[in-house]
Amino acid sequence: MAGCGCGAAAPNAELLEFPKTDKRRFLHVVYRVGDLDRTIKFYTECFGMKLLRKRDVPEEKYTNAFLGFGSEESNFAVELTYNYGVDHYDIGTGFGHFAIATPDVYKMVEDIRAKGGVITRAPGPVKGGSTVIAFVKDPTGYIFELIQRCSTPEPLCQVMLRVGDLERSIKFYEKALGMKVVKKTDRPEQKYSIAMMGYAPEEETTVLELTYNYGVTEYTKGNAYAQVAISTDDVYKSGEVVSLVNQELGGKITRQPGAVPGLNTKIVSFLDPDGWKTVLVDNEDFLKELK
Numbered sequence: 001m002a003g004c005g006c007g008a009a010a011p012n013a014e015l016l017e018f019p020k021t022d023k024r025r026f027l028h029v030v031y032r033v034g035d036l037d038r039t040i041k042f043y044t045e046c047f048g049m050k051l052l053r054k055r056d057v058p059e060e061k062y063t064n065a066f067l068g069f070g071s072e073e074s075n076f077a078v079e080l081t082y083n084y085g086v087d088h089y090d091i092g093t094g095f096g097h098f099a100i101a102t103p104d105v106y107k108m109v110e111d112i113r114a115k116g117g118v119i120t121r122a123p124g125p126v127k128g129g130s131t132v133i134a135f136v137k138d139p140t141g142y143i144f145e146l147i148q149r150c151s152t153p154e155p156l157c158q159v160m161l162r163v164g165d166l167e168r169s170i171k172f173y174e175k176a177l178g179m180k181v182v183k184k185t186d187r188p189e190q191k192y193s194i195a196m197m198g199y200a201p202e203e204e205t206t207v208l209e210l211t212y213n214y215g216v217t218e219y220t221k222g223n224a225y226a227q228v229a230i231s232t233d234d235v236y237k238s239g240e241v242v243s244l245v246n247q248e249l250g251g252k253i254t255r256q257p258g259a260v261p262g263l264n265t266k267i268v269s270f271l272d273p274d275g276w277k278t279v280l281v282d283n284e285d286f287l288k289e290l291k
Contacts, residue, residue: 015241019178023233023283024199026206028066028077029098029159030226030279032089033140036065036082042139043067043078046112047100049156052077053290061085069155072290076156076206081226089140092222094274096160096211097135097143105132105148112136127190140224153204158196159228160209163274164217166193168249169210172272173197176245177230182207191215219274227269227277231286238280239268249273265289 033039043049049067056063061084068077078098102108105123113119120143121135132148147157163169173179174197183196191214198207208228232238239257246252250273257268266282 012244015237015244016175018234018237018241019176022178022238023231024178025231026076026198027072027229027231027281027286028068028079029228030079030081031142032081032083032086032224032226034082034087034089035139036063036080038139039080040065040067042115042117046115046117046136047108047144049078073287076154078156079229089224090220090222091141091224092220094162094219094221094276095142095225096162096209097145097158098156099145099147099158099160099209101147101149101152101155101157103148103150105134105146108146109134109136142224149203154206157202157206158209159206160211161274161276162211162213162216162219163276164212164219165273166195166210166212168273169212170195170197172245172249172251173208173210175249176242176251176270176272177278179208221275227279229279229281231283232280233283235266235268235280235282239270242268242270242280246270251275255279259285263289 040051044051049069052066052068052072054065063082065080066072066077068075109119109123118137119134120137123132123134125131126133134146136144136146138144145158170181179197179199181195182198182202186193193212195210196202196207197210198205235257239253242253251271253268253270254277255267255269257266259266265285267279269277269279271277
């Protein structure tokens with residue numbers, strides 16, 4: 001009698017439960033900028049971020065700067081990368097925007113405008129709603145959405161990416177990363193759908209905003225946006241999970257689980273079905289990096 005394959009299915013099913021119980025949170029988002037000092041000045045003066053740390057790696061010809069609204073031990077941050085001598089990047093059509101929650105969008109826009117910032121959408125309620133938003137552009141050309149909220153524990157609240165198949169992406173981030181759909185919206189009159197994916201309600205933490213534009217299945221990535229980093233207690237087990245999900249839904253592992261030379265921080269990195277990169281970082285090793 002032929003075997004039913006139940007033995008192989010059981011360990012896989014158990015493995016796929018791991019992301020739901022793993023200790024995960026958004027650590028930082030990594031992207032490249034053409035003028036590091038000017039960008040730091042813009043983020044600190046216009047957005048109110050703090051420069052948390054900075055490191056120069058001359059042998060690799062780049063400098064990193066980490067900025068955010070609170071300690072990296074508990075808050076999300078942006079990791080800016082300046083590659084020596086490169087002053088321009090192509091953001092592509094797939095990357096959407098970052099978002100910052102603030103109690104007074106009108107006041108923040110006023111301050112940004114006074115400092116020479118570019119406002120691409122004036123403050124006002126969203127179409128068909130009451131939430132006040134605005135959009136501004138940073139010195140490299142990245143768009144930031146400003147969202148009015150009375151209070152929030154995490155002002156740096158969204159990373160928006162465009163995807164070619166929303167249901168496939170939702171399934172991928174649920175299975176590979178243990179995220180939940182915290183909000184889903186369909187706007188047929190504007191021909192797009194969005195899914196907010198994360199580990200807590202969107203008012204409490206950072207979320208990935210996945211956007212599907214009707215009929216658009218492919219986007220250009222450019223060379224500006226890099227990846228999102230998320231914490232894990234076990235990069236090796238996380239890698240096994242991702243490998244399984246890649247087989248089902250697409251994507252691929254780009255760096256096998258292990259320590260990064262020089263830092264000794266254990267990571268695993270991979271692409272989702274649309275080619276967006278995520279890096280899972282060992283929790284304990286990450287905290288050592290901050291000391």
